[in-house]
Amino acid sequence: MKQTDDHLIETKVGSEALLKGRFLQAYRDSVRLPDGSLGSREYLVHPGAVMVVPILSDADADWRVVLERQFRYPMGRVMIEFPAGKLDPGEHSLACAQRELMEETGYRASQWARAGVLHPVVSYSTEFIDIWFARDLTAGDRKLDVGEFLEVFSASVSELLQWCHTGLVTDAKTLTGALWLQNIQSGSWPLTWQTVTAPAGTA
Numbered sequence: 001m002k003q004t005d006d007h008l009i010e011t012k013v014g015s016e017a018l019l020k021g022r023f024l025q026a027y028r029d030s031v032r033l034p035d036g037s038l039g040s041r042e043y044l045v046h047p048g049a050v051m052v053v054p055i056l057s058d059a060d061a062d063w064r065v066v067l068e069r070q071f072r073y074p075m076g077r078v079m080i081e082f083p084a085g086k087l088d089p090g091e092h093s094l095a096c097a098q099r100e101l102m103e104e105t106g107y108r109a110s111q112w113a114r115a116g117v118l119h120p121v122v123s124y125s126t127e128f129i130d131i132w133f134a135r136d137l138t139a140g141d142r143k144l145d146v147g148e149f150l151e152v153f154s155a156s157v158s159e160l161l162q163w164c165h166t167g168l169v170t171d172a173k174t175l176t177g178a179l180w181l182q183n184i185q186s187g188s189w190p191l192t193w194q195t196v197t198a199p200a201g202t203a
Contacts, residue, residue: 006034007034008034009034010031010032010033010034010039010041011031011032012029012030012031013030013031013032013038014029014030015027015028015029015030016028016029018042023047023086024044024045024046025044025045026042026043026044026045027042027043027044027045028040028041028042029041029042029043042124043124043125043126044124044125044126044127045125045126046086046125046126046127046128047086047087047088047089048086048087048127048128048129048130049084049085049086049087049096049127049128049129049130050084050085050087050093050096050097050100050129050130050131050132051082051083051084051118051129051130051131051132051173051174051176051177052082052083052084052097052100052101052132052133052134053065053082053115053131053132053133053134053177053180053181054066054082054083054101054105054107054109054134054135054137055133055134055135055137056137056154058135062156062157062158063156063157063181063185064154064155064156064157065082065154065155065156065157065160065181066082066083066105066107066137066152066153066154067080067081067082067152067153067154067155067160067174068080068081068082068083068104068105068150068151068152068153069081069150069151069153070149070150070151071149079169079170079171080163080168080169080171080174081171081173081174082173082174082177083100083101083104083105084100084129084173085099085100085103085104093114093130093132094112094114094132094196095199096130097112097130097132097134098112098196098199099199101134102140102142102143103142103143103144103145104142104144104148104150104152105142105152106139106140106141106142106152107134107137107138107139107140108137108138108140109134109135109136109137109138109196110136110138110195110196110197111134111135111136111193111194111195111196112132112133112134112193112194112196113132113133113191113192113193113194114130114131114132114133115131115132115133115180115189115191116130116131116180117129117130117131118131118172118173118176120172120173121172129173131173131176131177131180133180133184133191135193157178157181157182157185160178160181161178161181161182164178
């Protein structure tokens, strides 16, 4: 017999907009719980994003990847992260990945592979992050947004994993990228690479 999730599903019966910002919207919904009682759920609506794991070199056993250091205001500290950014309306995920990699790091890649999707904060946000890997990188000039300040550097995968272990890296998407890197290197999670010579189209 096919199992259903009816005993877990909550159904929206009403919604109130709390905030409509330039980037995020916040809502408070009334929901009917599985036992028939009513509850309240507050959450953020996010447009979605991409993260890029740029492989600078995979010729040796210890690959090198491109990373960033950026001050994150809500955390009040500089974080180590893979390049990432939000989707523009109607933008294809790969096109966003190509754009963010070039704008933030100056690199362009001729080989791309989509690894999967990450939902970083399922309890209070609709945010999803498409995970892309990039290789065959060519260096170029960055095109940072106005008011965007970040430092680009490279590190070996073993260094990144050590930083994850010690707590120097705590960003959820970057931790996920490190997990993928481990399994790609071991051959457990193979990727399907595609050659991309021009920006991807719109969704």
